[in-house]
Amino acid sequence: MSEHWQKLVEWLPANDDPNRPRITLSTAVPDARTLLMSEFDEHGFYFHTDSRSRKVQQLADDPRVALTFLWPDFTRQLVVLGDAELAPIEEQARAYRARSAYLKQLAWLNDYENAQLPVEERRERWASFTDDPDALQxxxxxVGFLVRPHRLTFWEGDPLAASRRTEFTLTDGDWEKSYLPG
Ligand SMILES: Cc1cc2nc3c(=O)[nH]c(=O)nc-3n(C[C@H](O)[C@H](O)[C@H](O)COP(=O)(O)O)c2cc1C
Structure with a gap:
């Protein structure tokens, strides 16, 4: 197992862990937002969103992204640089199935018109959704995206020493490792 992959597996929760990591997705047009990382594999990191959202237009204009993972106890940070592309259809369907009933229903109701409504009407619209979101496609x-990484920077804090980063950079098809100050 390559060293960068070993570290990813060690740091990130397994794909079937319902507690999904939060990531900050930064786009090349300066903008940023928090997302759930749906899963990761040897190709990269997957997230899912609404095709009408700003980020989807921004990614169509320029697929370069940064993903930032911050561990809740602030002892670890992972920054990924890469390019985003559409995820395969079967991955998108799998990720929808894995989301909670609340998030499945959100995928159906989270539109611009809904956002204009006062809270009572938004709650009414939510409660009157009669389909079973678990049974729906x-x-x-x-829409899902795969971020194929070309740089992975693992930051580790240490109460007894200076923090340090371990960086892996994809160069001519090989991952090169270096250490950087924290
Ligand atoms: C903890 C948290 C998790 C979120 N997860 C997602 C997600 O997985 N997909 C998504 O489209 N938006 C998610 N959002 C909402 C986004 O941060 C963002 O507001 C939305 O996607 C619109 O972004 P855009 O206008 O930059 O496209 C999440 C927000 C928070 C605070």
């Missing part, structure tokens, strides 16, 4: 607006 993802809406046509559900």
């Amino acid at each position: 993802p809406p046509a607006t559900w």
Whole structure:
């Protein structure tokens, strides 16, 4: 197992862990937002969103992204640089199935018109959704992206020493490792 992959497996929760990591997705047009990382594999990191969202237009214009993972106890940070591309259809369907009933229903109701409504009407619209979101296929607006990394920077704090980063950079098909100050 390559060293960078070993570290990813050690640091990130398994794909079937329902507590999904939060990531900050930064786009090349300066913008940023928090997302759930749906899963990761040897190709990269997957997230899912609404095709009408700003980020999807920004990624169509320029697929370069940064993903930032911050551990809740602030002892670890992982920064990924890479390029985003559409995830395979079967991965998108799998990710929808793995989301909670709340998030499945959100994928159906989270539109611009809904956002204009006062809270009572938004709650009414939510409560009157009669379909079982667990039984539904993802809406046509559900879209997944795969971020293929070319740089991985693992930051580790240490109460007894200076923090340090371990960086892996993809160069001519090989991952090169270096250490950087924290
Ligand atoms: C903890 C947390 C998790 C979120 N997860 C997602 C997600 O997985 N997918 C998503 O589209 N938006 C998610 N959001 C909402 C986004 O941060 C963002 O507001 C939304 O996607 C619109 O972003 P955009 O206008 O930059 O496209 C999440 C927000 C928070 C606070």
